[in-house]
Amino acid sequence: MTIQTRRLLGTALLLGSLLTGASQALAEAVLHRGNAGEPQTLDYAHISIDIEGFVVRDMFEGLTIFNAKGEVVPGSAESWTISDDNLTYTFKIRDNANWSDGTPVTAEDFVFSMRRLEDPKTAAEYAGILYPVKNAEKVNKGELPVDQLGIKAVDAKTVEITLERPTPFFLQLLAHYTALPISKANFEKFGDQFVKPGNMVSNGAFKLEAHVPNDTLTVVKNDKYWDAANVKLDKVIFYPIDDDAASVRRFEAKEMDLVYNFSADQIKRLRETYNDQVHVTPSLATYYYVFDNREPPYNDVNVRRALSMAVDRDFLAQEIYAGAQLPAYNLVPPGMPGYGDGPVPDFASMSQIDREDKAVELMKAAGYGEGGKPLNIEIRYNTNANHERVATAVADMWKNTFGAKVSLVNLDVASHYAYLQEGGKFNVARAAWSADYGDPENFLALNVSTNTTFNYGKYKSEEYDSLMKQSYEEQDPAKRMEILKKAEEVLNTDQPIAPFMNSANLWLVSSRVSGWEDNAVNEHLSKFLSVSE
Template identity: 65%
Template sequence: MSHALSQRGAALAALLLASTALASAETVLHRGNAGEPQTLDQAHVSIDIEGYVISDLYEGLVVYGPDGKVIPGAAESWTISDDKTTYRFKLRDNAKWSDGSPVTAEDFVFSYRRFEDPKEAAGYANLFYPVKNAEAINTGAMAVDQLGVKAVDAKTLEITLERPTPYLLELLAHYAVAPVNKASVEKNGKDFVKPGLMVSNGAFMLTENIANDHITVVKNPNYWDAANVKLDKVIFYPTEDQAAAARRFEAGELDVNYGFPSEQTDYLKQKLGADQIRIAPQLSTYYYAFDTRHEPFNDVRVRKALAMAIDREFLAREIYKGAQIPFYGTVPPGIPNYGEPEKSDYADLDQLDREDKAKELLKEAGYGEGGKPLKIDIRYNTNSNHEKVATAMAGNWKALGAAVTLTNLDVKSHYAYLNDGGSFDVARASWGADYADAENFLALDISTNKTFNYGHWKNEKYDALMAQSYTEMDPAKRSALLHEAERIVLSEEPITTLMVSASSWLVSNKVKGWQENGVNKHLSKFLSKE
């Protein structure tokens, strides 16, 4: 009898031990991130794969919720002055940094000043230009302490604007203006981004950053909403090879992956189930920039001819299988205060007519049959879909008599080269809306935008129209100015937009809380895993 009891007792102990082990098991999200971030310093980021990591580590005054709408973040509430030029934010009393120190209004003042300081040379500095004196400071005309941000008290931040800015909250949700920890930055300098030195205020903390392998973030116990964060750890992988990433997802090694080979869409739906294939329209463009600093791409006729010859319908239909839409404008559709985008004057021609007109333009410019040889190098970031697009474009241009070569770099190196002003012929890029306003797309081509005007195009009338739009308070008149600016871009073709994008993700059924949204923001703090 005692032997039987002891057996039952042992079984009960084993069951309790197993239950305890299950209860204490870590919940880890394995997240494919489409490439290697250049940096985790928010002042020097430029692409979304950096933003996904930074948005898990840091929290701005406001953040994007699961549905893509702006919700309170480090600030629990805010008020707006009657003239819409002063915002006062109340920070959460329990908002803390990962080292346990309080998040204060002074932290945001320090961070925003650092962001606009010309010595810092933040690539996204123009994002903050609606703030009082930001542009003057960033261009060296005014001292950094004149920025229109001030700490009213430890938990109250006031932001004063140059002009009413209806998209200010979306701007403040951007990962580039997430706060940094003043003490850590001043103590560690550029090393503040390293594991063990980084002090962050978001739902997670950085513990590992192994180049070209993985980035690990773990739950921040000092985060104000830690009780509602369901994940213990998120591991980001630089899954630049989409086909390999899809296989890893299929094998259960990845729970989420950003992107997949478009030609595998139907196969993946059949193999994995359509509910794990997430494709959603977004305010995003897929475009190519021409380097207008050298011949022949400083000739609008050459740029126009090359843009005209690209078979956008083929790219969208055959390469992206409908996950992208052919496009002939600059500003994507779906921006409420802008209306219908403009479109190129060749948009309604069939492809053969476009090719004929393109040949005429090239001949007029002195290229093509009997003219100077036309040599073009297409640069793109390594990705099977981008390679197919570049190859198809090369075919279109070879039909015009051009000799075309292809050059590819990993995503980090590709954008670093463009951001730093490297010379090229034609280069692939994409742009996802930082906020739902046409200005966010048109500002890319302002001549003073040294970071994102990759082709260094300059048009004084265009610059003047954009400058005027920043001071025009009448929404209809402002929209008209922006439409006129878009027409100039389309006539000059410093960039040529090929498609408007859809976001594409692989999301395991084990992952809960995922929602498609137009801004393609997916913070890990809102996700859980079975």
């Protein structure tokens, strides 16, 4: 072979290699996912909102997970058994469940993670969701050591969890991010810094590659994941954009494949252009305003009831959300299994005009409004075009009904909820709750006085607390639901919060995305999705 021939052959091989590399790069399956805000953290022990859950659950997998339809199915556990008294759950972890560094996922990882969550030193905001686990509440309050928590490793791949009481929705709880595992060995190595790129190891379908706060968060396929062969995406890039208009523009420019929580006033226009790429899905969720019950005048039930009554829910649902939301008067959304139609406050059956007249009477009885003390109200909300329009409309309603002077304050979603969870004082604040599991307790527990994280307004009622306590002790399902309804009746009377609407999930889903399923729990793991050019 001549030197010239070798050179030609070498050039051909090099060109072929470059073409192959270019082809592989072009073939990379990347999902561009709009996420409506920057996560406060990637530590599952300190997250509490959906945009954080979307990211974390792509990287970490619990014993159970929600499938594309929103149904609970096996995750890291391939199977489980439940004792006859429904108090002991024994899970078999998959033999091929591994961390992204190749080490096996063990029962001890789950024991360590749940103990860490309930350890008062961790100060996990969502620790209460796992209180059905034996001794969890006492451990979390520092009354028992963490090794008394009702979870143990039977062997390397078998974990046993014992409950305080039968909990029909426990398998759903285990799909929640509070029940996610972290690698014990990795945490012992890095401590709280385990969440950083380069430190983090995960057991889910994806692993963290890069995180540029307020810009992008990138996860890549985890080839050590037990079901990696069925994961069709190579990479998911999350964009934490809370500007609705900017998100829609990027979707229309085909820069993003998914957009979460776009502006509702765009529904008609978007449907005309994008048809079935526009998804408006009823959800088990409630949009509400909470009053700071610690401070006057909001510690006066007459003031709270008056403000709540003066809000025209039909206007908010129809005019601002274009019918994508439904008017609501009570906290527990319709469709909750076993609950039926929950109680509503006495003013729900009145016309809006009659409500406003009654509201004026209540406000005068409290000494505020025309002829009384001035009413100055600050409404706090997280940055979002829909929330801004709701706040502006509510401000006008309160101004027109009571002569109130209303100002608006907004923060990004992570800062807004962090302020409320940390006990910051306010007048009125926007909030919402989506079901973590299909039981009314998930909503009603928000207002228990001992719920220091999510009882934003610091409402305290001995009657309410007593009824909730009874509900935890009642084993008859029908009787338990009746107790919960009585508790909601107390809320309806006291109005520590003002429910406005039952929410819908608003998504834009590109036609290049396959595997998407609308579901009421609003869970959409990227592992079930694929993209095409």
